[in-house]
Amino acid sequence: MDRPSLPEPEPLLALIEALRRLPGVGVRSARRMAYHLMQHDRPGAGLLADCLSGAIARLGHCQRCNTFTEDEVCATCLSPRRDPTQLCIVETPADQNVIESSHGYRGLYYVIMGRLAPLEGVGPRELDFERLIARACDGVVQEVILATNFTAEGETTAHFLAELLRSRGLSVTRLARGVPAGSELEYVDAGTIAWALMERRAT
Amino acid sequence: MDRPSLPEPEPLLALIEALRRLPGVGVRSARRMAYHLMQHDRPGAGLLADCLSGAIARLGHCQRCNTFTEDEVCATCLSPRRDPTQLCIVETPADQNVIESSHGYRGLYYVIMGRLAPLEGVGPRELDFERLIARACDGVVQEVILATNFTAEGETTAHFLAELLRSRGLSVTRLARGVPAGSELEYVDAGTIAWALMERRAT
Ligand SMILES: [Zn+2]
Ligand SMILES: [Zn+2]
Numbered sequence: 001m002d003r004p005s006l007p008e009p010e011p012l013l014a015l016i017e018a019l020r021r022l023p024g025v026g027v028r029s030a031r032r033m034a035y036h037l038m039q040h041d042r043p044g045a046g047l048l049a050d051c052l053s054g055a056i057a058r059l060g061h062c063q064r065c066n067t068f069t070e071d072e073v074c075a076t077c078l079s080p081r082r083d084p085t086q087l088c089i090v091e092t093p094a095d096q097n098v099i100e101s102s103h104g105y106r107g108l109y110y111v112i113m114g115r116l117a118p119l120e121g122v123g124p125r126e127l128d129f130e131r132l133i134a135r136a137c138d139g140v141v142q143e144v145i146l147a148t149n150f151t152a153e154g155e156t157t158a159h160f161l162a163e164l165l166r167s168r169g170l171s172v173t174r175l176a177r178g179v180p181a182g183s184e185l186e187y188v189d190a191g192t193i194a195w196a197l198m199e200r201r202a203t
Numbered sequence: 204m205d206r207p208s209l210p211e212p213e214p215l216l217a218l219i220e221a222l223r224r225l226p227g228v229g230v231r232s233a234r235r236m237a238y239h240l241m242q243h244d245r246p247g248a249g250l251l252a253d254c255l256s257g258a259i260a261r262l263g264h265c266q267r268c269n270t271f272t273e274d275e276v277c278a279t280c281l282s283p284r285r286d287p288t289q290l291c292i293v294e295t296p297a298d299q300n301v302i303e304s305s306h307g308y309r310g311l312y313y314v315i316m317g318r319l320a321p322l323e324g325v326g327p328r329e330l331d332f333e334r335l336i337a338r339a340c341d342g343v344v345q346e347v348i349l350a351t352n353f354t355a356e357g358e359t360t361a362h363f364l365a366e367l368l369r370s371r372g373l374s375v376t377r378l379a380r381g382v383p384a385g386s387e388l389e390y391v392d393a394g395t396i397a398w399a400l401m402e403r404r405a406t
Contacts, residue, residue: 012271018253038271045258051222075210
């Protein structure tokens with residue numbers, strides 16, 4: 001559909017181009033979004049502009065755990081009720097929330113904000129693993145729990161970090177693989193069952 | 204995934220909420236977009252904020268044809284090389300461009316910026332059909348060509364407008380239905396073939 005012979009006004013073209021910076025948005029969705037905002041939701045467009053500017057101005061990364069925060073160090077890292085000898089490494093703040101909602105962990109976190117993806121050019125340097133290592137080697141942390149995703153890229157990231165951290169004398173663990181709580185075996189995939197068998201425990 | 208127990212910073216939450224105003228964007232995509240912009244593309248976020256503000260400030264609707272323009276009346280409506288006795292009614296500027304790229308039309312346009320969709324609460328009032336009627340009844344227009352889409356909603360819109368405009372003494376036509384140019388019949392759907400048979404012409 002990219003054959004306009006009537007020129008679109010410049011502000012509209014610029015807006016369509018800018019919307020394409022959003023992940024997963026191609027030129028057709030961007031045009032639909034731009035038309036929608038300009039035709040039906042100018043207050044929404046204004047709100048979005050303000051929130052983008054506000055987030056740019058006010059949102060930084062925690063100096064200790066790298067999650068998004070408005071402060072130098074986030075509330076979690078500052079909490080005296082956290083066990084500073086445990087450090088859980090997650091890919092994103094959303095993953096951090098999943099761990100937190102389990103109520104099974106009271107240590108601290110480090111948020112990678114990504115995962116190793118060599119094909120996309122995302123390596124240890126892009127993810128600033130030096131900073132992660134420095135955080136883990138603060139002399140207080142004793143155990144690092146790798147909680148990256150159980151995807152190919154998450155597993156690669158976990159293996160890579162495990163070697164780095166173990167070589168520095170830290171105890172490194174990984175979340176257990178197994179059958180999800182509440183599952184009927186009939187509906188669990190074979191790979192998961194295989195892992196659960198291999199990692200079976202005496203009861 | 205909506206069970207955060209670590210509070211997300213307010214500017215991030217506000218940005219996620221604002222991104223949900225975009226059509227087709229749910230809470231998960233909005234969060235992914237917000238993380239992406241804040242983590243990997245702050246220049247893109249700034250650009251988007253500027254383009255939104257710029258479009259709000261500078262983009263209006265043509266007083267005559269209702270398309271997006273920075274001026275009171277758009278260049279197409281002002282052109283002396285256009286035939287003012289023909290008025291082609293389309294749903295969107297994108298549709299207008301398709302007509303234009305056919306090089307088969309030299310009249311003027313009216314852009315509805317939508318179509319009748321009673322189930323979504325979009326009726327003649329929401330689309331300001333009074334303005335469309337006033338435009339078509341300027342005393343110069345003689346033929347109105349309905350070029351709404353050949354979807355259920357586009358057809359409904361065309362039927363509705365055809366009655367309104369015919370009752371005001373205008374000649375009303377509709378784009379012809381038929382076999383697309385360059386098609387092999389084997390690959391054309393039966394409904395299209397049926398229309399092409401019904402509307403067959405002497406040759
Ligand atoms: Zn922190
Ligand atoms: Zn115009």
